[in-house]
Amino acid sequence: MVEAIIWKNTHLELLDQRVLPFESRYETLHTAVETANAIRSMVVRGAPAIGVTAAYGLVLALRQDPSPAAFAEACDVLAESRPTAVNLFDAIEYMKTGLGDLEALANPAEKAESLAIAYHQDDLQKNHAIGKHGASVLDGQRNVLTHCNTGSLATSGWGTALGIIRQLHRENRLNMIYADETRPFLQGARLTVWECRQDGLPVKLVTDGMGGYLMNEDMVDCVIVGADRIAANGDAANKIGTSMLAMAAKFHDIPFIVAAPTTTIDRRTPSGKDIPIEQRPTTEVSHVRGQAIVEEDTACMNPAFDVTPASLISAIITEEGVFRYPYDFSKAAKQA
Numbered sequence: 001m002v003e004a005i006i007w008k009n010t011h012l013e014l015l016d017q018r019v020l021p022f023e024s025r026y027e028t029l030h031t032a033v034e035t036a037n038a039i040r041s042m043v044v045r046g047a048p049a050i051g052v053t054a055a056y057g058l059v060l061a062l063r064q065d066p067s068p069a070a071f072a073e074a075c076d077v078l079a080e081s082r083p084t085a086v087n088l089f090d091a092i093e094y095m096k097t098g099l100g101d102l103e104a105l106a107n108p109a110e111k112a113e114s115l116a117i118a119y120h121q122d123d124l125q126k127n128h129a130i131g132k133h134g135a136s137v138l139d140g141q142r143n144v145l146t147h148c149n150t151g152s153l154a155t156s157g158w159g160t161a162l163g164i165i166r167q168l169h170r171e172n173r174l175n176m177i178y179a180d181e182t183r184p185f186l187q188g189a190r191l192t193v194w195e196c197r198q199d200g201l202p203v204k205l206v207t208d209g210m211g212g213y214l215m216n217e218d219m220v221d222c223v224i225v226g227a228d229r230i231a232a233n234g235d236a237a238n239k240i241g242t243s244m245l246a247m248a249a250k251f252h253d254i255p256f257i258v259a260a261p262t263t264t265i266d267r268r269t270p271s272g273k274d275i276p277i278e279q280r281p282t283t284e285v286s287h288v289r290g291q292a293i294v295e296e297d298t299a300c301m302n303p304a305f306d307v308t309p310a311s312l313i314s315a316i317i318t319e320e321g322v323f324r325y326p327y328d329f330s331k332a333a334k335q336a
């Protein structure tokens with residue numbers, strides 16, 4: 001299984017996801033600023049992976065300067081890297097809480113390192129639990145449509161939505177994965193297809209516009225996606241294009257499942273309309289792999305996420321269990 005994030009004790013290594021699938025190279029980072037830049041430029045991406053990376057970024061910061069002021073600045077630099085995935089803020093909060101009063105610690109960087117490693121390992125455990133809970137609500141053979149990348153490249157390993165798909169495959173209940181390309185960053189085409197091929201999973205690349213066709217032709221029997229932030233009422237922000245798949249799934253009466261660790265649930269955000277949607281550079285839309293596809297100065301938009309209303313989500317699968325609409329995250333509502 002590919003590792004997107006490798007902690008090397010003296011530095012952090014990130015698989016550069018901007019150049020996959022044709023080039024596999026790691027970026028080496030030594031500071032919080034470098035880490036924030038890697039998150040912002042999507043060297044590393046995916047809500048859980050962003051959180052884990054930020055945790056290590058704070059270790060690097062404390063190695064440089066263990067003072068409370070420098071640590072606070074590092075937290076701010078990392079928090080400003082991307083606005084939507086709540087895992088980023090969850091990780092920063094987890095590190096702050098775990099460290100407590102820095103001046104009372106003999107070696108803040110050492111304490112931070114053990115916290116970050118624990119956070120990293122915990123995310124991997126969560127993904128396997130999500131996979132098992134998700135597979136438990138899906139009977140028989142499955143043809144799954146998935147959006148963006150929610151696998152080892154978006155997490156500590158195994159994945160969230162792709163973790164459920166991997167579990168179905170492990171149980172010999174996966175017939176086909178339809179991975180849509182996920183314009184404009186092409187996480188589906190460049191990352192999910194690559195991951196699936198690396199791991200011998202049955203996968204077909206489809207365009208973003210094919211979801212309705214696949215449902216209309218009865219070629220998919222469920223849609224499984226990830227999330228970057230789930231509001232208190234269950235509205236879920238995920239990669240742009242997700243909400244349209246949810247609408248089509250509703251029309252075709254096909255299960256639309258969101259898979260995410262509880263670190264993606266933000267109880268402080270009441271509903272989807274309160275979730276900040278990242279607006280990314282429009283060059284990601286006007287260019288593909290650096291090549292313009294429209295005339296210069298063409299007006300473009302690039303919201304990186306959209307919000308799927310909770311009413312369109314059949315189930316939210318976390319490591320704690322299966323939740324159904326209307327959502328109550330205070331307990332794992334395991335379904336029969």
Ligand SMILES: CSC[C@H]1O[C@H](OP(=O)(O)O)[C@H](O)[C@@H]1O
Nearest residue numbers: 045046047148150154226238239
């Ligand atoms: C397992 S969370 C993956 C989640 O993150 C992606 O966004 P991005 O690639 O911009 O970081 C996408 O929304 C995925 O569902």
